[in-house]
Structures are given as structure tokens and as C-alpha cells.
Amino acid sequence: MTPALIVRKAAVLGAGVMGAQIAAHLVNANVETLLFELPGPESEPNVNVRRAGDGLVKIEPPPLSVAGRLACIGLANYDQHLPMLAECDLVVEAIAERLDWKKDLYEKIAPHLAGHAVLASNTSGLTISQLALALPPALRTRFCGVHFFNPPRYMHLVELIAYLETEPALLDQLEAFLVTALGKGVVRAKDTPNFIANRVGVFSMIATMIEAQKAGLDFDVVDSLTGPAIGRPKSATFRTADVVGLDTLAHVVNTMRDTLPDDPWHRYFALPSWLEDLIKSGALGAKSRRGIYQKVGKEIQMLDIASGSYRAAAGTAADELQQILKLKQPGEKLRALRINPHPQAQFLWAIFRDVFHYSAFHLHAIADSARDVDLALRWGFGWERGPFEIWQAAGWKETTDAINADIIAGKALSDAPLPAWVAGRQGVHEAAGSY
Secondary structure, eight states, rough: OOOOOSSSSSEEEESSSSHHHHHHHHTTTEEEEEEEEEOOOOOOHHHHHHHHHHGGOOOSOOOOSSSGGGGGGEEEETTTTTGGGOOEEEEEEESOOHHHHHHHHHHGGGGGSOOOEEEOOOOOOOHHHHHHSSSSSSHHTTTEEEESSTTTTTOOEEEEEEEESSSSHHHHHHHHHHHTOOOOEEEEEOTTTTTHHHHHHHHHHHHHHHHHHHHHHOOOHHHHHGGGGTSSSSTTTTTHHHOOHHHHHHEEEHHHHHTTTTOOGGGGSOOOHHHHHHHHHHOOOGGGGGSEEETTTTTTEEEOOSSSSSEOOOOOHHHHHHHHHOOOSSHHHHHHHOOOSSSHHHHHHHHHHHHHHHHHHHHHHSSSSSHHHHHHHHHHHHHHSOOOHHHTTTTTTHHHHHHHHHTTTTTTOOOOOOGGGGGOSSEEEEEEEOO
């Protein structure tokens, strides 16, 4: 029988942007927490982790509920303090996304973990099954993935990913802790690259870039169309890329390219040359104060791809599109977009179609149900409705027929047919549960 998981003390391994903020949110919840980082010089071995801790009070929005809680984070380094892991009920690994580095760390910490402790990796894309192989067999039953979204205090989603040997009761207890103590919305994801939210959400961003280029739309126009007007955050598409970090976006896209060779959309898993150039120049988005957008005084400027310089960003949706976007009923709105020849209308229908197509094709591989996909996009990307919710609300059969027609006509990004389960249904969310 699995003993009850009571998290009195935790440790976070890695004091980078995510690790330090996860530690902050744990102490927000009154969990005593150790934060580990590589040691500094012999004269000041905790200098690196102390610097990371001090940086928490400078981050906006603040990761600490009260600045004084910084004192509740215990500072530790891997050379001196590994024996202290024996006191911890939960250990969260949050170091860089290098499989060899993570495996090396696991080998070092394994002898120090308590027999009841849970070890969880905050990996955003590496498979849990790969990571588990670096652990002693006895520890694999207490190992899983726990993928927080940045910033951890504010983003509601946590994806929980089981290893094939993870004790089910332990996973249930960890989910209960994440929900009740940390206030998170938990989605169980299958052990596939980028899990659910990033797999579908970043695909949606890729598709939006492709369809925008086809329609000849500038960044500012795309963002005016793909924000609150269609039930997504104010940061829309390209501002979201800047906020997330263009290098982080590139990492997720590259993971898809390198680990999903059989995906029917694989040829699109590449960054446009202008985005690669920005990253090479150090323009990484909000964290470097320059990316697709930059602020000069009070003026918001955007990249002009043709010249490589920046110009004022003031583009908006066309008048006739603004009228369509005011329609409340999803079926009426999507129908109006499909039949309107305006490039902006065709662009919007295309990005809805692309994400419906992709989500349906991969549903069985990435999630247990359509509900999990919808919640992951709501909680992880800030969508008002997930892709399956929109599809169903717009009229399942009518929208399915429109997607099929575009696939046959060669308008869709892939010629992969919709899976057989889609046909004959009236939707995926029913009173008895979700498909």
C-alpha cells in the first residue's frame, strides 16, 4: 500500500528562471523548500543560488506572495548539501533541457532520496521514459513529470506525466497536492514530445505564422485578429512569442522537429528565417527588450522583415472583419469567415481549421480525452475555449465537412485525413463525459 504523500518539505534542483520561481511558489504555500544550484568558488559556495534567490524580488509579476518569504527558501549546492534531500518529501528537478545533464544529476541524487519521496522532472519536452532509465529501478515507481508553465505562480496549468511504472496512487496524491496546496489545474498528459499544451499550442502558433505569410499579413494585423477578438489573450500570437521568449519558442519547435519525424505536419516544424535571424542577433523578445516588437519611448514598433528595421505597429482588422468578429455564436462566426473572400477572413478560418485538424489527428496519441486538450489550451495558453469546444459549438458536422472539403481541395496544411472517430459524432463533450 502506497503511504500517504504529505509534502512538508520540498527541494527544487536548478535555480534558473523556472526552478527559482517554482521554489517561490512552494514557499508561498507554506512548504519549506530547499533550492539547489551548482556551487560557486570555495570562498562562497552558495553564491550562484543566492544570486538566483535575490533575483526573485526583482521579477515582475512577483513570484513571491510577500517579499519576506524569500527567507523561507533554503539555499543549497550540489557539492555540500545533497544529504539534506533525505528530509524532503518532494524533489522537483528543473535544470536545463539536456538529457545527459539530467541523467548525471539523477545518479548523484538517487542515494540521498528518502524512501517515500517523489521525484518529479519539470521537463517541458523530454520524455519521462528516457529520464527514468537513469534511475534505480526502485525509484522509478516514485518518478513522474510535473510540467509547470511560466510564470509558475500565475499560470494555472500543470501537466502531470506518468512513467509506465509510476504508482497510480502516488500520482493521485501528487495531483491532490498540486491542486489543493498550489492552486493548480492539473491535466494528465501522455508521455509524448511537448506533452499536450505546447504540442497543440505551439503548432497553432506555427500554423498562424504560415497562414499569415500566405495571406500577406503583418505582425500587428495578425495580433489584432488573433487576440480577444477570437477568445485568446491580448498578447495574441507574435506578442506571445516575445513574452515566452523567441529562444524558448525555438526550443519547443526544434523538439517537435527532432522527435516527431512521422508527424504529417513535420515539414512545418521549422522557424522562419527572419525569426532565426532575430535569435542570432540576441533579440529574444521581452527579456531582451527587443524581439518581434520593441518599445521606443511610448511607441510600440514591430520588425519590418523586408528592411530588417523596426517601424510603428498600428495595423488593425479590416472594417468588415470587425463586424464578423462581433458575432457571438461560433457557428455563425466561422461560417461568415469561410465564405468571405477577404484575406483576413480566409486567414482566420484557416488557423481554426488547422488546429482542429491537428488536434483531432493526434488526440489519441497525446491525451486521454478531448477534455484534457481543451483544458490544457485554456489553462496553458489562455484560450477562452479549447479547440474541441469551439469546433463543437460551431456545429460539429458542418465544421467537419468544411475541414474535409479543404483537405480534399489541398487548402489544409496536411493531406492527412481526419481520423475515423470524427465522423458520425455530434461532438466530443456530452453530459456523460468527453470522448
